[in-house]
Amino acid sequence: MKRIFLGATALASLALAAAAEAADKIRIGVTATLEGTYTVLGEDGMRGFEVALRKWNRKAGGKDLEIVVASTDATPDSAVRAVRKLVEQDKVDLVISPLSGSEGIAVRDYAHTQPQMTFVNAASGAQETTFVNPAPNFFRFNMDGAQWQAGLGEYIYKNKGYRRIATVGEDYSFVYTQVFGLVLEFCGLGGQVVDRKWVPLGTKDFASIIAALPDNVDAIYLGLGGADAVNFLNQYAQAGGNAKIVGGSIMVDQTVLSSKGRAKELLLGAVAASGQADTWEDPRWQAFVEAYREAFPPDKRFASPSLLATNYYNSASAVFTALDRINGDLSDGHKKYREALQNLVLDAPNGKIRLDHNRQAIGTNFVTEVVQDKDGNLVSKVVKVVENVNQTLGFPEDVFRKIGPPSRTNPECKKY
Amino acid sequence: MIARSGPDGGGVEGAGRGVLGWIERRPLAALLLALAVVLLLWLVLADWPDEVERWLGRKRVFVSALFNGITLGGLYFLVATGFTLIFGLMRNVNLAHGSLYLFGGYLGYTTVQATGLWLPAFVVAFVLVAIAGLLLQTLVFRHMEGEELRQTLVTIGLSIVFADLMLWVWGGDFYQIPTPEWLAGPVELPIVLDVRPNGEPIYLRYPRVRLVIFAASVVIGVLLWLAINRTRVGMLIRAGVDDREMLAASGVPIQLLFALVFAFGAGLAGMAGVVGGTFQSISPGEDTRFLLASLVVVIVGGLGSIPGAALGALLIGLAEQFGSVYLPTYAIVFSFLVMVLVLAFRPQGLLAMR
The missing domain is CATH 3.40.50.2300 (Response regulator)
Known part of the structure; x- marks a missing residue:
């Protein structure tokens, strides 16, 4: 009996320790197409994400950022598999996903089933994702294909x-x-x-x-x-x-x-x-290109960031900025965080981006x-x-x- | 020993008798086949009347799909022939065959990058992949002779390991082997597609590289057929297919023969990788795609038969290309449809002898 009690105490204290540790850290799950036809797109998307991480020095809202990456192959089922793993197995706090159009529709549908989680689209651009049956916890800071x-x-x-x-x-x-x-x-x-x-x-x-x-x-x-x-x-x-x-x-x-x-x-x-x-001559764009080039040696990147790098950079910037505004406090079931995202006007390298009532970007x-x-x-x-x-x-x-x-x-x- | 014809189509006389015999046995089928060939020739060579154009669209589309199907069949033949050869002789189901294809493609790309030369890439890919095949045969298959289920499972496992190793070395990127200058661009074929209002004919312009690669695969196919039917080693192979134990008992170093055939089949897959990398591209996932293609091809053609592999490759290539033009939505289903039909009506494969 005593032994069981001891064991339980140990377990409880472990759980407490884990909770305390989790509180200083924010785990962010990211998916990218690192397999299949769109491999190069996924790789450059992750470069853009890395540029944003460096800019924030791997901290947002006063907390350390822990990144979990999951790979997809541009098919909707691979995206759902990846996001489900991030949310249900890795227990991430926030999700940035996905890269490709049909993945986006599938992740939006999944978002409907996970109302406690907040999703920021990484780069996908199908119209339906935010225009038809939009999920209240799915935000898109890039424009759609049209x-x-x-x-x-x-x-x-x-x-x-x-x-x-x-x-x-x-x-x-x-x-x-x-x-x-x-x-x-x-x-x-x-x-x-x-x-x-x-x-x-x-x-x-x-x-x-x-x-x-x-x-x-x-x-x-x-x-x-x-x-x-x-x-x-x-x-x-x-x-x-x-x-x-x-x-x-x-x-x-x-x-x-x-x-x-x-x-x-x-x-x-x-x-x-x-x-x-x-x-583009705009100084914001030029500064981003410079940051991209500095972050990687010439043979490990393109001459200039791709659309995917820019989208991932913007999505990550939106997430980090919103976290900064709410001091990394996600304890209210993401309520403040979502408000911060909705009201954010992102001064992005490719022009100012704001969201409409469907949480869809309006941009340049x-x-x-x-x-x-x-x-x-x-x-x-x-x-x-x-x-x-x-x-x-x-x-x-x-x-x-x-x-x-x-x-x-x-x-x-x-x-x- | 030679009296019984092997699954490769038998001896020369055997094959001749086979064709004549087949016509005698099934005159109706032979007539239909002949008509189909004549119709196809007419479709390719004649000036299309409006009626045909209404049914099949523009002639250029049809003729191109035909040519593309045939040339794609050439590539499938190169991959599948090694697979079917290995199966026919050793009853080894090598599900790592797709990995050998991909490995050859990557080696070819690396060689072309290093030397800037295209033809040596084939030699490098053939030799190195043949060595890989040799290792596979001596280190893996030899220890599980006759245990088909074990071989299957082990080679599936190996193909996953190989895929990860290649991902590690070459990354997830896709590579294209640059076409050499002398093969770049199209060539004009003496097939009239249309006539301009001023009476000037429009000829079919077709990628030179695809024609050359198809010609090469035909040459390889014919040489292989000759080698199996006319040489001493070929005779041993056919004998081995028929009765392995008896051949071993008559003093032939059968393990050496197995190793050679396995290496040769693997080398062919490696060369096919260079071909595939030139007119398509190579990336992770191509291994399973070509393994699947080889399986479908040999199931359609008949396991262990080289003419069967040629026929199967041709049918699958044509099904894919015509599907992609005339019914793009269902293009992927087409090759499997061919397989299903063959399995339903002739489960042993079209040209299987047994």
Whole structure:
């Protein structure tokens, strides 16, 4: 009996010690696509996260930060597995996740089942994540895929004179959202999208898709990322393709522009739009690029941070800033923390970011063209900046809801 | 010993008799096959009437998918042939075969990076992966001869270990082996796709590298067939397939033969890795993808049969490419559909002899 009592005391004191230790520390769980097609994207995302950690010196709200990383492969089930492990097994205090579009929808659904936990999106950009059935504990400090295309349709219609285009994209929610944004703007002005081709994420052999691309178009829009983008370009070059290219936000990105081989040279001159531009003169952006370059040796990073690095940096900055504001006090069931997130105006490297009533970012977008810089690197040069892009892309919300969610065929190519 | 034809299609005369015999036995099937071939030739060579275009879309799309399917089949053949050879002779189900493919790809990439030369990459990949195969055979398979379940489990385990080791060395990045200058770009084939309004024909432009790689895999396939059917070593292999114990009893150093065949099959997979890295790309996960492809190919073609592997690879390549063009949503299902059909109607595989 005595022994049991002793054992219980020991256990209790251990538990107390653990609780005391936990109080000076905040555990943050992060997921990134460190496997599969989007590996390079996940790796650079984590670099951006690391830059933010260094800036805060691994402390926020007066407490040490402990980071737990979980890997995913851009599929929704891998993301749920990773987040569930972080929340239920590693018992993290906060979550920053996920990277990719369809992962985001799955993590939002999971967030509904974990009301005590607060999720900050890392980089995913499907519209549905925050627009349809949004979770009260899911915050997104990056714009969605459609917002990241703001200005592109108009630029290629008016400045480039393109009238007919075809699109090729990976077959999942983020790229649907990107094409959604492009089609609304381009077709609204009178442009024609004659064909939309969808390929499974992780396609290796694009030869037949390349052969099926229409000839009678002014340009081809490519909404591919990571290994898919490089594979496509490589095989497109082998097939002797020479169409003008319009690029999605992760197609014209350092994750592709820094890849090995010659295929990326096809992207020279390509027009694209994204939440950032590599050569933006703004001092905030330049300071971020400098911090990124200082944090890693040249062979362990890209010439300039990718969109993923920027998103992870911003998401982490939002979390750390909110923790600073509430002195790291999460004891009230995250109530103050969520308020701090909601009211945060993030002075991000890619422009000011604030949240709307769905906890979705309103921010700045950039239309770019790919050029070669003086060191021979391919970079995106800003040609137009669009400020205050909201999730409904300037449409009144009821009109926007009537257009319907992005899909393979939605929206139709017409003026709404 | 040679009287019984092996699963590789038997002797030359045997194969000839087989084809004629097959036509005699199944005249209707032979007629249908001949018609299909003629139709295909017509589709490739003729100027398409509007009716056909309405059904199949533009001719360029169809012809490209056909060519892509065939060339992709060439790659699948290179991987699967080693697998089927090893199985046919030793009854070893080597589920680490995909790892050998990926290992070859990484070695090829490293060689090209170091030397800037493409062809030596094949030699390096072949030799080093063959050595890896040799080690696998002598250190693992030899100790569990005839225990198929154990072999299967052990090689699954090994493939996971290899995948992690390669992730450790080469990272999670994807690599593309740069195409050498003399193979870069397209080549114009004398196949007319369309005629411009001014009467000028538009020819099919096709990636040169894919054609060369396909030609190489055909050459390898023919050489392999000849080696197995016409050489002394081939004779020993066929005899070993038929009756291992009897061959061993007649004084043939059978373990040496096993080791050689295993090394050769592994080397082929390694070379296929370089091919795959050139016209697609290599990254973690490709090992299981190609293991799966090899399994499907040999199940369709018939375990242990080299002509079967060729036919299976061709069918799977075509199914994938036509699927991706005409029914992109269900493209992934297509190759499995082929496998399911074969399993339902001819479970031993299309060209299995037993």
